[in-house]
Amino acid sequence: MPYTYEYPRPALTVDCIIFGFDNDVLKLLLIERGHDPFKDAWALPGGFVDMDEDLETAALRELEEETGVKDLFIEQLFTFGQPGRDPRGRVVSVAYYALVNLKDHPVQAASDASNAEWFKIDKLPPLAFDHEAIVKVAIERLKGKIRYQPIGFELLPKKFTVGQLQKLYEVILGKPLNKRNFRTKIMKLGILRQLERQSDVAHRPAYLYEFDQEKYEELTQQGKGFEI
């Protein structure tokens, strides 16, 4: 059943850039394409937008269909619309990105995609379409954003140590941070709730913390800055 319009229209897709953090490494969720074009190549999860669904909903739906990953907060990244970016014709893609705790989000490829996997961010395979460029934009955004918004917490387990948090910042920013100063800074924000200590570690057990969403919202609503 064909659809007809008076003027030509580009096709509209969504793509998802999903970052995960695991064993001190930043990872990216990719699918292996099951169809042409770029059959068998790795690509960002994504697909066509349905007529009656929100863009964000479309992104979440495609993500779950292709990777099994669900229940996450995504945020719009950028819209890529250069003619020629897709061999099938004019395709405009709205990209969304998210950060997840890798352990909480097991992948299981489904339907459209023949496979789904986490890749280390610095060892990505060649990607389909202009997806390499898209990933680059996402990483830049991540770097810029983590310095003044607490998005990092979504990458960690619910309970985490200050050490883990610092490691995460170091991986994303790509440079070592001073332990003492990182601690003082992050603690002074007052957005961490202290819990019990670790156990069974071969060194002095660290305190575990959880992120205090409420305190954070108070902070931002007062317009107070946050900078690491």
Add this chain to the structure above:
Amino acid sequence: MPYTYEYPRPALTVDCIIFGFDNDVLKLLLIERGHDPFKDAWALPGGFVDMDEDLETAALRELEEETGVKDLFIEQLFTFGQPGRDPRGRVVSVAYYALVNLKDHPVQAASDASNAEWFKIDKLPPLAFDHEAIVKVAIERLKGKIRYQPIGFELLPKKFTVGQLQKLYEVILGKPLNKRNFRTKIMKLGILRQLERQSDVAHRPAYLYEFDQEKYEELTQQGKGFEI
């Protein structure tokens, strides 16, 4: 001549949020719509994307067609795609924004639009579609961005005084800034080139400055921050 596709496609448009600065006030460029829907209502300049043009190009083209304003740098803001935001059916709109020096960009309504005008940002008329929401997003972005990027300079004449620059920051941020501290901070960045003095003003004449693009690029390439 109709165009037919196997699956339905949303229409794709671009919208432009153009900020100007004039007499200590922040203004926004709007057009009066010449056709239904929302005939005679005020709206953001914008329109449908052609099949062979870049999104950014489409935004610039529509802007010039509808307002006569051209030769500016635009930046992608956000893509709005909620079903129901346009009474004609599913329309997804990629929004772009820009800052211009009002004096350098005379408006002259043309073709599609029956009229184009600058409005004070705090006295906007009711807007068509979801354009009020779009403007709100743009203002938030502007506020967030001006604190660490020198986008403000594009709103001012080529030669400007530190007082004017401060006024601009105050208007955008919506709060008064301390004269002494603003000066020290902005001067220490070293991105202003001092020129001659003002003349014919009823007070001590201020030095004029121009923005030093090169110095700014040096600054950012060293990864140095910039914060007001």
Add this chain to the structure above:
DNA sequence: ACAAAAGTGTTGTTCCTACACCCATGA
């Protein structure tokens, strides 16, 4: 002389940085 905006001095406080040091645990 006065208003109005430009521009400077200064001071107390807070924040940043860099380093050195001690602590608790499992192996």
Add this chain to the structure above:
DNA sequence: TCATGGGTGTAGGAACAACACTTTTGT
């Protein structure tokens, strides 16, 4: 006892915030 990461003290300097003061113009 050693390695490992957790956690604290502190000192010097840079940056911030607030306020008072002087300067130069046109009217």
